[in-house]
Structure formats: C-alpha cells, structure tokens
Amino acid sequence: MVSGCDQKRYPYLCSNKENKMDFEQKLIVVTSRHDCYDNRIYEKQIKSFLKAGYVITYVFPICSGPIPTLFNLTPKKLKSGSIIKKHIEIFNIIRRERIDKLLIHDPDLLIIGLLAKWFLNLRVFFDSHEDVALDIKVNKNYNVVRAQIVSRLMNLFLAFTLKRLTGVITVTDEIGYKFAEMGANIKVVKNYPVIIRKESNKSLRLIVYSGTISKTRGFDRMIDLMQLLPDFNLILAGWISPCISKDELRKLPSNVRYVGQHSARTINQIYSKASFGLCLLDPLPTFKESLPMKILEYTGNGVIPVVSDFKYWREFYPDALGLIYNADLQTTAKKIRDINHEGIDLPIIVSETIRCYSWSKEEEKLLKFLS
Numbered sequence: 031m032v033s034g035c036d037q038k039r040y041p042y043l044c045s046n047k048e049n050k051m052d053f054e055q056k057l058i059v060v061t062s063r064h065d066c067y068d069n070r071i072y073e074k075q076i077k078s079f080l081k082a083g084y085v086i087t088y089v090f091p092i093c094s095g096p097i098p099t100l101f102n103l104t105p106k107k108l109k110s111g112s113i114i115k116k117h118i119e120i121f122n123i124i125r126r127e128r129i130d131k132l133l134i135h136d137p138d139l140l141i142i143g144l145l146a147k148w149f150l151n152l153r154v155f156f157d158s159h160e161d162v163a164l165d166i167k168v169n170k171n172y173n174v175v176r177a178q179i180v181s182r183l184m185n186l187f188l189a190f191t192l193k194r195l196t197g198v199i200t201v202t203d204e205i206g207y208k209f210a211e212m213g214a215n216i217k218v219v220k221n222y223p224v225i226i227r228k229e230s231n232k233s234l235r236l237i238v239y240s241g242t243i244s245k246t247r248g249f250d251r252m253i254d255l256m257q258l259l260p261d262f263n264l265i266l267a268g269w270i271s272p273c274i275s276k277d278e279l280r281k282l283p284s285n286v287r288y289v290g291q292h293s294a295r296t297i298n299q300i301y302s303k304a305s306f307g308l309c310l311l312d313p314l315p316t317f318k319e320s321l322p323m324k325i326l327e328y329t330g331n332g333v334i335p336v337v338s339d340f341k342y343w344r345e346f347y348p349d350a351l352g353l354i355y356n357a358d359l360q361t362t363a364k365k366i367r368d369i370n371h372e373g374i375d376l377p378i379i380v381s382e383t384i385r386c387y388s389w390s391k392e393e394e395k396l397l398k399f400l401s
Contacts, residue, residue, distance in 0.1 A: 039289030057400070058087040060120055060142075061135040062113070065094035065269060066233050068106065070159065070221055071135055073294040076103065078393045079400075080255075089120060094269065094291040097217065105246035112296060117142060125150060131196075131400060137184075137186065139163045140191045149195075155400060156192065157199040160316060161208065162317050163188065197399060202321055217399040224294045224389045234370050237264045238304040238333065239398055240297050241324065243288075244271035246317075248338075249278075251359065255308070256286050258363040262370075264308070265300060267292055301331035306366055308339040310356055322346050325353065326387045334369060336362060 040322060049379075057079060064071055066088070079086055081104055088098070091108045106123060108116050120139070124146050131153045135141050143154040166172070167181035192198050193213030200206040206218040215396055243249055243266055256264045266288045270279070279288060292300075301307070309324035311317040322343040328335040338344060339355040347353060354369070356362045 038071070049394040053111065055083065055131075056085045056087075056127070057131045057133060058089065058129045059133045059135070059280070060089040060124070061138060062091055062108075062115075062116060062120065064090065066090040066098060067095060067291060067293065069294065069295055070157075072098065073224055074221075074389050074393070075133075075157070078389075078396060082397050083279055083283060087123070087129065088121055091116065115136065121145065124152075130387045131155065132399070133157060135159065137188075140187070140195075143195055144191055156195055156204060158200060158209070159221075161205050165309045165316055178282060183284045190227040199396070199399065202319075204319060217395060218394045219399070220315070220321055221323055221371060221393045222321075222387045222392050223323065223330055224390050226328070227398055234305050235262045237306040237308060237366075238267070238300055238338075239264065239308040239311075240267045240327075242271060243268050243274060245273050246312040246314060247271075248308065248312070249274055251282065251310040251356075252308050253286065255310070255363060256360060257358050259366060260285060262366070265289055265304070269295060300332060301333050304333050305370065306354075307333040307335050309335065309342075311338045313338065313340070318342060329353075330388065336366065 050060065059071065059076060059079075061068065061071055066072060076086060076088060077100075078242060085102045087106060089106045089108065093107060097107065108119055111119075118136075121142050124142070124167075129152065132143065132146050133155045134140070134362045135157050137158075137264060140156060143156060146152045147154040155356060163181045163184040166184055167177050170179055172180065182382045188209070192209055193215075193340040197217060198208060198214040198217065199210050199217055199219050201219070201221045203218055206216045210216045237259075239248075241247065252264065252266070256262065260283075264286045266286065267290065269291055270288075289300075307324065307328035309322075309328075317338070319342055322337065322340075325335045325337055325343065325347055334354065336354040336356060339357055346353065354362060354365045
C-alpha cells in the first residue's frame with residue numbers, strides 16, 4: 031500500500047474502500063473474430079480494465095495497425111489456420127496463463143469458456159455483442175427454412191451454455207431479457223461512446239462515417255448521397271467488410287475518401303472538424319431495435335447525425351433538434367444543404383449526451399460485474 035497515498039493521482043492503489051482494487055488481478059480477454067483495435071473490446075473494455083489495475087492478456091486474430099503496447103497488457107496474436115487450430119491455440123494460451131478470469135467475445139468461444147470453467151476452475155464471462163440467433167434468422171445468405179433451423183439450434187446451444195458461465199454481458203436490454211430467461215447471470219453494459227471533447231474547428235461541408243463499412247450499413251447509400259452533394263466531402267473510417275470489392279474502393283467519387291481504421295482519439299479528432307455524420311443502415315431487425323450508438327457518438331462530439339428513420343431511434347431521441355432522419359436521399363441532401371446554409375447549434379444535445387450516454391457510466395457497471 032502506498033504511504034500517504036494521493037487519491038487523485040493513484041486512485042486504484044490507495045486504501046479507500048470505494049476505490050480499492052487488487053492490482054494483481056489477472057484477466058485474459060479473447061476474441062476469435064474481431065480486430066485488435068475493436069472499439070468495444072480495446073478502446074472501451076481493455077482500457078477500462080487497465081485503468082482499474084488489471085493485468086491483461088489480450089488474444090486476437092488480426093490487427094489493423096501496430097500490435098498494441100500498453101502497460102500491464104500482453105498482446106497475443108493468433109496464428110493463421112483453421113478455426114479448430116485457433117481454438118486449440120486459444121485453449122493452450124488460457125491453460126498456460128495464471129489468470130483469475132476469462133472474458134470471451136465471440137459465440138464460437140463458448141465451448142472453450144465452458145471447458146475453462148469446468149477444468150481450469152476459472153470465472154468465465156461472455157460479452158454478447160449481438161443476438162447471434164436473430165442475426166442468423168435474418169441472414170440473406172440463408173434460405174428461410176435453413177435460417178430458421180440454424181437459428182433455433184443456436185438458441186438451444188445458448189440456453190445450454192450461458193447459464194453455466196459465471197456471467198453474461200449484453201449490449202441491449204432486449205438481449206439481456208432473452209438471455210436472463212435462459213437462466214444466465216446478466217449484466218447489460220451498453221455500448222455508449224467514449225466521448226473525448228476536442229476544441230471544435232468545424233468544416234461546414236465535411237461529412238463523416240466511422241464504423242464497419244458494409245452494404246447493410248449503407249455503403250451504397252452513402253456513395254449515392256455524396257453524388258447528390260458534389261460540393262461536400264465525406265471521410266470514411268473503419269474496417270471494410272469483404273462484401274466491398276477493391277474495385278468499388280478504387281472507383282470512389284472524388285469527394286469521398288477512405289482513411290482506414292483509427293483509434294477512438296483519432297476518430298474524435300476527425301469529428302471535431304466534421305459537421306455531419308452518416309448512419310444509413312438497412313432496415314434489418316437487428317438494426318431497427320439496436321441502440322442508436324452513432325446518434326450518441328455524433329451528438330456527443332457536436333456532429334449533426336444523418337441516420338436511418340427507425341421508430342425505436344425516434345423514440346430514443348424524440349426531441350433531438352437538428353437530427354436528419356433519412357426518408358429518401360433527395361430529401362436528405364436538401365436538408366443537409368439547408369442546415370449547412372442556416373447553421374445550427376447543438377449545445378443541449380451535446381451536454382445531455384455526455385451526461386446520460388457516455389461510456390464512463392457503463393465502465394462502472396462492467397468493473398463491478400467482473401469484480
């Protein structure tokens with residue numbers, strides 16, 4: 031214990047009971063599918079754990095940039111190979127590490143989670159980013175009958191495994207209710223944004239989209255919209271889905287620029303310069319009932335959201351002055367021009383977003399659940 035401990039500088043090393051944390055608590059965080067810089071896993075959860083004094087082993091399959099190097103973080107990139115080889119490698123890493131807790135992030139890791147709990151006596155937590163059974167059911171690559179069968183099998187698998195884990199983290203209340211009915215120990219940790227306020231230097235004709243870039247997340251609509259706004263510029267940032275061909279990227283309009291994947295801090299620097307932010311999703315059930323994360327992320331950074339017209343999102347943000355709900359691209363382009371001409375201030379929305387919907391509140395719930 032630190033003698034004469036400075037609570038402001040060393041809150042997690044001091045003896046205050048509210049802040050006390052065993053500095054040597056060890057955690058292994060595993061993903062079999064996500065990039066090492068995944069926003070929820072790395073920018074939010076891992077950085078929150080490190081701040082709270084955890085020693086972390088971080089296992090991931092791919093990394094879009096330099097391997098992350100943070101104090102008390104040991105990164106382990108998986109070797110390429112079949113999913114079975116990767117699972118064997120993951121289990122061997124878990125077995126060799128002297129850890130207290132395991133946090134897994136993908137449904138295919140649930141079997142490994144059960145084995146770690148039964149045979150290694152670990153406390154095992156699963157972070158469910160989405161309702162995977164519902165995703166399968168609405169997957170356009172399956173025919174209807176096959177999708178329903180696979181979705182039901184997945185629900186049976188989840189019902190068997192989730193209640194046997196130490197805990198399950200979900201991103202929405204709806205998924206939490208479903209898994210709670212299966213007998214799981216649930217904690218809803220919503221994917222609210224990390225808001226890093228920057229001094230604003232807005233370009234009135236700069237539009238931004240940050241996130242997974244795919245067809246279902248509105249890639250074609252964004253390009254079509256920018257063709258209606260030739261005197262505006264769009265910055266695309268994030269991971270590109272394989273459904274987007276290299277040829278499509280080469281043929282981007284001159285007013286659209288792809289800048290790759292970046293950290294939350296860099297993305298917030300881009301937000302500080304942009305006036306509008308896009309989120310033009312397909313009307314899939316998984317999207318229509320999701321938290322309007324982009325609205326929160328954009329408004330928290332003073333960016334005017336241009337988003338899909340989903341009933342749930344309107345209920346969530348009923349009085350959000352300045353939001354543009356996309357009905358058709360011609361109308362949306364006109365609204366962007368009108369707002370750009372007239373100007374708009376979002377101080378009330380910004381302050382309300384920071385007060386109610388920032389990651390800091392969810393961080394507290396996450397740390398308490400795993401303690």
